[in-house]
Amino acid sequence: MNLSPHRMNKQCAACRAQATGKLVSFLVLVFVLLSHHLASAQQPEMMVRMAEIEIAPADLEKYKAILAEEATASVKREPGVIAIFPMYQKENPALVRILEIYASKAAYEQHLKTPHFQKYKTTTLNMVKSLKLVEMGLIDAVSMPLLFRKLTEEK
CATH class of the missing domain: 3.30.70.100 (Alpha-Beta Plaits)
Known part of the structure; x- marks a missing residue:
C-alpha cells in the first residue's frame, strides 16, 4: 500500500491529536490525584x-x-x-x-x-x-x- 504525502500528513496529524488528547487526559488525572492527596494530607489527623x-x-x-x-x-x-x-x-x-x-x-x-x-x-x-x-x-x-x-x- 502506497500512501501519498498528503494522506500521510493527515494520518500524522490525527495521531498527534490523539496523543495530545491522551496526554491532556493523563495530566488531568495526575492533577486530580495530587489534589486529593494534598487535600487529605491537610485534614487534621484523628x-x-x-x-x-x-x-x-x-x-x-x-x-x-x-x-x-x-x-x-x-x-x-x-x-x-x-x-x-x-x-x-x-x-x-x-x-x-x-x-x-x-x-x-x-x-x-x-x-x-x-x-x-x-x-x-x-x-x-x-x-x-x-x-x-x-x-x-x-x-x-x-x-x-x-x-x-x-x-x-x-x-
Whole structure:
C-alpha cells in the first residue's frame, strides 16, 4: 500500500491529536490525584486513645452511671467526638477502659472544656485509683466508617 504525502500528513496529524488528547487526559488525572492527596494530607489527623482506669470497687456503680451520662452527652452534643466507648474487664469490673476517638486534637481540647466533661471529671476524681491515657495510632482508618455504618444499619 502506497500512501501519498498528503494522506500521510493527515494520518500524522490525527495521531498527534490523539496523543495530545491522551496526554491532556493523563495530566488531568495526575492533577486530580495530587489534589486529593494534598487535600487529605491537610485534614487534621484523628486522635485515638485508650483510657485505662482503675475505680475504687465501692464507687463502681456510681462511677459507671456518671461515665455513661458523660459519654452519651459527648457523642450527642460534640461534632468532633466520634466515639467514647466505655467498657470494663469481665474478670475485674473495676478496671475500666474507654476507647476515645476524636476528629482532631482540637476537637479533643474542646471536649475537655465542656460542662459535661467537667462534671464527670470533678465528680469522679475521688473514685479513680489510677488513670493511664494511651495514645493510639490507626492501622486502618479507611474501614473505620464501615464499622459505625454497620452499627446503624437495619437488620
